[in-house]
Amino acid sequence: MRRNTSPVRGSTTRQFRSLSTLVCGDPLLELQAIAMNSLANLQLPGVNTWLGVIDWLRDFLARIDSDYDIVFIDTNPSFSMYTQIVLAAADRVVLPVMADDSSRRAIQNAFSLIYGLKLPSKVYEQYTFASKMKVAGRSLPKVHLILKNRLTQYMGSASAYAAVLSGIDTDLIDLVNSYGEHFTFNKVTDGIVEIRDFGTTGVVAFARGTPFDILKTGKLNISGHRVEVNKDYRDLAIKAINSIATKL
DSSP states (O other): OEEOOOOOTTOOHHHHHTTBOOOOOOTTHHHHHHHHHHHHTOOBTTBOHHHHHHTHHHHHHHHTTTTEEEOOOOOOSSOOHHHHHHHHHOSEEEEEEESSHHHHHHHHHHHHHHHOOSOSOGGGGGGSHHHHHHHTTOOOOEEEEEEEEOSOTTOOTTSTHHHHHHHHHHHHHHHHHHOGGGBSOSSGGGSEEEEOOOHHHHHHHHHHTOOGGGOOOEEEEETTEEEEEOHHHHHHHHHHHHHHHHHO
């Protein structure tokens, strides 16, 4: 979450970092999900228990609305109750995908689960997240960005991966043309960022808890092991992150 602040030209990542707050997730979230589902499915007279649970994060953010202007929420790649709680509180969705068929299927599933599109049977409609949100008079978050990650930094867009990524583009074009109200962009090219895999650079940065822009290059010590961070790869990673930030 980033605190309210006037835009400053040339502001550095370090300056913005001092204005940010990190709220950590619970390591036992899956166990809590069981309790969440139980509470949400309770049948109480005159009480929408599902909506009461789904609003947990929304209620929290409402209390700090005047303190922050941007909130980024990272979720697990599942459609558990806690993911629905996040979606109910969010205005925009960023979908990361890999260059494989499973990610292509995941995008299709995401639109079925979030927006109730292309369901295999109408029997499912009344149970969907979208239907419950509609009954509650709530709007759904819009897809704002698709992050396409190449699996390896040594293979460019002209590689075999391009075929799968092209298939993802085709699916997205169909979705934007048919269900444009669920997107913040009208052209797929405006909503896609192609990024390289961060490789060793990313592993080291995450292990050390160090932002890419101040990560040292060369031989570094990680848990007793000497690992080399290539400056060119780090600079490319920073460039990729900047391209995402620009789109956001």
